[in-house]
Amino acid sequence: MNSIRKFFIELFQYPSAAIGMIFIIGLIIFSIYVVIALPYNEAISLWRGDENTWYKTPRTAQPKWVNWFRQEDLPETFSFNSADQQDTKTEEFSNGTNKILISFPFEYNSELFPQEVSLYFKSQYTAKQPFVNVKLITPDGRTINLNSFSIGRTYTYRLSQDQKLQRKFFGISPEKGIFVDPTVNADSLELLKAVPGTYELIVEGVAFEEGSSLDAELIVYGHVYGWAGTDHRRRDISIALMWGAPVALTFGLLSALGTTITTMIIAAVGTWYGGWIDEVIQRITEVNLILPFLSILIMIGTFYSKSLWVMLIAVIALSIFGGAIKGFRAIFLQIKEAPYVEAARAYGASNWRIIMQYLVPRIVPLLIPQLVILIPANVFLEASLNIINLGDPVLPTWGKLIQNGVGNGALTQGYYYWVLEPAFVLLLTGLSFAMVGFSMDRIFNPRLRGV
Amino acid sequence: MTDTNREVLLSIDDLHVWFELRRFGFGHAGYVKAVDGVTFNLHYGETIAIVGESGCGKTSLMKTILGLNTPTRGKIMFEDKNVGELTGEALRDYRSKIGYVQQDPFGALAPFMNVQRILEEPLVINGIKDPAERERRVRKVMEEVKLTPADDFLHKFPHMLSGGQQQRIVIARAIILEPKLVVADEPVSMLDASVRVEILKLLRGLQEKYRLAVIYITHDLSTVRYFSERVFVMYAGNVVEKAPVTSLVHTPRHPYTVALMDATSDPDADNALRYRELPGGEPPSLVNPPSGCRFHPRCPKRIENLCEVEEPQEFQVDEHLVACWLYK
Numbered sequence: 001m002n003s004i005r006k007f008f009i010e011l012f013q014y015p016s017a018a019i020g021m022i023f024i025i026g027l028i029i030f031s032i033y034v035v036i037a038l039p040y041n042e043a044i045s046l047w048r049g050d051e052n053t054w055y056k057t058p059r060t061a062q063p064k065w066v067n068w069f070r071q072e073d074l075p076e077t078f079s080f081n082s083a084d085q086q087d088t089k090t091e092e093f094s095n096g097t098n099k100i101l102i103s104f105p106f107e108y109n110s111e112l113f114p115q116e117v118s119l120y121f122k123s124q125y126t127a128k129q130p131f132v133n134v135k136l137i138t139p140d141g142r143t144i145n146l147n148s149f150s151i152g153r154t155y156t157y158r159l160s161q162d163q164k165l166q167r168k169f170f171g172i173s174p175e176k177g178i179f180v181d182p183t184v185n186a187d188s189l190e191l192l193k194a195v196p197g198t199y200e201l202i203v204e205g206v207a208f209e210e211g212s213s214l215d216a217e218l219i220v221y222g223h224v225y226g227w228a229g230t231d232h233r234r235r236d237i238s239i240a241l242m243w244g245a246p247v248a249l250t251f252g253l254l255s256a257l258g259t260t261i262t263t264m265i266i267a268a269v270g271t272w273y274g275g276w277i278d279e280v281i282q283r284i285t286e287v288n289l290i291l292p293f294l295s296i297l298i299m300i301g302t303f304y305s306k307s308l309w310v311m312l313i314a315v316i317a318l319s320i321f322g323g324a325i326k327g328f329r330a331i332f333l334q335i336k337e338a339p340y341v342e343a344a345r346a347y348g349a350s351n352w353r354i355i356m357q358y359l360v361p362r363i364v365p366l367l368i369p370q371l372v373i374l375i376p377a378n379v380f381l382e383a384s385l386n387i388i389n390l391g392d393p394v395l396p397t398w399g400k401l402i403q404n405g406v407g408n409g410a411l412t413q414g415y416y417y418w419v420l421e422p423a424f425v426l427l428l429t430g431l432s433f434a435m436v437g438f439s440m441d442r443i444f445n446p447r448l449r450g451v
Numbered sequence: 452m453t454d455t456n457r458e459v460l461l462s463i464d465d466l467h468v469w470f471e472l473r474r475f476g477f478g479h480a481g482y483v484k485a486v487d488g489v490t491f492n493l494h495y496g497e498t499i500a501i502v503g504e505s506g507c508g509k510t511s512l513m514k515t516i517l518g519l520n521t522p523t524r525g526k527i528m529f530e531d532k533n534v535g536e537l538t539g540e541a542l543r544d545y546r547s548k549i550g551y552v553q554q555d556p557f558g559a560l561a562p563f564m565n566v567q568r569i570l571e572e573p574l575v576i577n578g579i580k581d582p583a584e585r586e587r588r589v590r591k592v593m594e595e596v597k598l599t600p601a602d603d604f605l606h607k608f609p610h611m612l613s614g615g616q617q618q619r620i621v622i623a624r625a626i627i628l629e630p631k632l633v634v635a636d637e638p639v640s641m642l643d644a645s646v647r648v649e650i651l652k653l654l655r656g657l658q659e660k661y662r663l664a665v666i667y668i669t670h671d672l673s674t675v676r677y678f679s680e681r682v683f684v685m686y687a688g689n690v691v692e693k694a695p696v697t698s699l700v701h702t703p704r705h706p707y708t709v710a711l712m713d714a715t716s717d718p719d720a721d722n723a724l725r726y727r728e729l730p731g732g733e734p735p736s737l738v739n740p741p742s743g744c745r746f747h748p749r750c751p752k753r754i755e756n757l758c759e760v761e762e763p764q765e766f767q768v769d770e771h772l773v774a775c776w777l778y779k
Contacts, residue, residue: 339558343621346517346551347573347628348543357572361563 010443011436020435023428031246043243047235047396054234058115060415061225063237074223075110081217082203083122093210100130100205100214108220111193113176116221119203121155125212132214133204136178139197144178151214229417231401232408240396241421247397248379248429251312255381256374258316259324260367266320267328268355268363271336281325288321294388301390308392311385315378324370328363335362365444372437376430383426398422457494459528460631460664461516464490466525468511472738483737485511487688488525495631496662500675500696502711503685506734509668512685513634516666518546529632547577550625550633550663552654555641556617560609566620567605573628588627596623596653615646619653626657632664633657639674651677672715676700684708687735687745694771704773707746744776752777 012018038046046053058077067073082089082102092099123130133148134157147162149155159165160175169177172189179194205214228238270281300314335341341358349358385391386399387406405411405418468486471479485508493499501509514520516527518534527534529545537545553559560569570589579585593601596619609617618638625633635654639647655678658665667679675682675696682699684692684707692705703709732749735741741748747758757776766778 339553339555340561342519343551343553343559343624344561344572345519346546346549347624348546348576349572350543350576353576358561361561 007443011439014439014442016435017439020432020439023432024436027245027249027429027432030242031249034242035246038239038242043239043396044394046239047243048394049235051234054230054236055118055120056219057225057230057234057236058221058223059230059234060232060413060418061115061221061223061230062415063227063229063417063421064224065227066417067224072112073110075108075112075114075220076222076224077114077220078106078222079217079219080104080106081215083215083217089215096208096210098207098210098212100203100207102203102205102214102216103200104202104216104218105198105200106218106220107198108179108194109196111196112223113179113192113194114220115175115223116219117159117175117178118219118221119157119159119201120217120219121151121157121214122216123151123153123155123205123207123212123214125153125207125209128208128212130205130207130212130214132206132216135202135204137200137202138178139195139199140181142182146174146178228421229415231404231418237401237418237421240401241398241425243396244398244401244422244425245429247308247395248382248426251308251382252375252377252379252429252433255312255315255319255378256371258312259319259322260371260374262316262320263322263324264328264360264363264367265355267325268332268359270325271329271332272351272355272359281321282329285321285323285325288318289323291318293318297385298388298390301385306390306393308382308395308397311382311390311392315381331363331366332359335359369437369441369444372433372440375437376433379429379433380426383422398426457497459492460495460497460530461493462526462528463492463516464526464528466490466512466515466527467523468508468515468520469523481738482523484688484740485737486515487740489685489688489690490525491683491690491693493632493664493666496658496664497681498658498665498667498679500667500669500679500682501685501690502669502672502675502682504670504711504734506737507685508688508737509670509685510636513636513666513668516632517549517551517634518542543577547573547628548630548632550622550628550630552618552621552625552633552635552638554637556614556621557609559621560617562609565606565608566612569609569620570624570627573624577628592623592627595626595657596620598623614642615650618642618646618650622650622654622657626661626663629661630663632666634666634668636668637670638667640669640671647674648677654678672700672711684711687740688737689745689774691746691774692771693765698770702769704768704771704778705746705775706750706752706777744774 011021056077056079061077062074064076080088088102088104090101092101119134121132129150129152131148131150134146136144136146138144146159146165147157149157159178160173162174165174165177166172169180172180172192176192176194180192181195184193201218203216207214226236226238228236228241230236266281270278296318297311297314300310304310336359341354344354344358382397383399383402386397387403389403391397391400391403399422401422402419405415410416410418466486466489467484469482469484472481472483474480487508489512491499501512503509511520515522516534518537522535529548532541532545534545564572567586567589570592571585574585574588579588589605590601593599593604598604598616598619604612604616609620612620622638638654639650642650651674654665657663658678665678667675669675679696682694682696683690684699684705686707692699692703692708694704699708700712703712735745735748741759743757743759743761744750744763747753750758754776763774763776765772765774768778
């Protein structure tokens, strides 16, 4: 215990190690929190969810914090639902028809336009579909008739896609048109500004049956969402950012542990027994070293499975007989000749006991820094696999985010956050492990200290 | 001095230990004849010393006795068991009956184990599962080697101990399994002159107390008289002279023994002024040893047409057995 304490005191002499350690511990706590707060099944169903799950969020919205750096805040998304807010709805039954009036008064305080405006209807009836007329009252008192239609049990009215309205607004897309002051002449579309004030969207519904009902939900989509933004499928990027942490750590740690420990034991066995066992191990290593690592992974991904666990096993299997075996062997050859090993043989220690209790403990100090440095390497490998389209199809990961972003024009259309956020957390993870690893290396291998 | 009536513990008969030399990893390129025809008996409670210069095969002989090397030819009988044929459980049992004291005490102790663990290892390996029993035996053996109080040492690591203390731990480890034979390979050559005598006396005391047989291997004749009864002189894989220690020291017979005795330094002020006659030449190659008597190229008393042709047998001279044509 004392030596472990001493090691940590020594480690924290290096500021970089201290910072790295804090980040690693933070990352681990965060991962545990994520797994508890957003369980796997929930995260997966959210991430794989379609428009029905994500209809409330804007498409490719920037994170909220971009407003800190802007003079003019980008509008946020807001919504009203008549089913939740009963005071917005009045019903009047007469002459066999049920007149329903839904009114959504809302403050619009930005000069920038929303991204989209949509109305989602739900109704209950037996035979006759209810009929709906939608209009908007602007702050200056104008009434704009938007559209009227009969609705089924569910109906979505996407105002932004209403061609008739667009013509009415002389080609300006409707979600802009409804907020524009028609008296202001603008030379180009970019100069158009929304008029701030209190708007009121009114839905006049007529249901033709007793007991039938009608509810509407108005969503005005903004340009910012959450702390991480959304992607092209309206999904909240923060889910992938959060779940990326435990996935990356697990992959990095398991593959690093799996490879280094098995490699070390194989090297120890080969060195100890020598002879043909050693020869076989050496030849396998040499063959394995010239095998194209990435190409094999691509083949496995293409023809077999892209599952993270299959990839993990493939990475471990291909790295076991890696270059590290040669390094370990060189050290074991030295330790093997130590008099204390000979003494152990003389008092009857079995081969396995000598390997595990006499050879391996000597190499652990060399192993730990290597292990710590290997973790971020494998985290990056996992991300790279995602980028070349070999990522796990189910799991939301950092690499997956980058790949999605690049694949959907993040870099050409200015959705920089989509790529930069996962890249940043990847870098942070890699950097913290590397900083701790290099410092450990200096402590365990004092010869490097002067460098 | 040798009590021939005592029962034989270890009997070595025409032992050859050859190591194959390989070319390119598989081609045969001859043998290193490290031990080439050694025969002797060791009785219960007897101490013998094997002396000889570096590379004469003493260490190979010792490792073969310990079961670390396999004999190429010849037999090692230990209590009527052929050591060369032992495997598995029987080999471990045999090894537990032999203690091994090494030359470099620091190297002989695993640097990552504390004293308690070091001393417990042989017990664990030889099936003593009860930790209390192990601790009792560890404490007992530490008392034997005079590392007291044991609590001061049990949790220390080898690098925290002095050379003498380290060697005591090595000795403690060698005797913890209550062996019948202890092989000590130059146990004091790496120690300060001040602790050498102490360690030798300790070994001697243990040998007498437990009636241990000891094979004491050294290149330093000045320490031999501390506790051996018989001395074997080895040269190039052969034993060239076997004699009781006092007789060998006073009247060495074999020319090589004479040369060795001459080379031994005594703390005598006159030595500073005296020039010593030493045999010229290098120790012979063990791959292609000289024909006939292996010492003949360096021998001052060489008999032409005999020594280089035929290998001498052992001749009895007084209490000595000498392999030299001079005593035919």
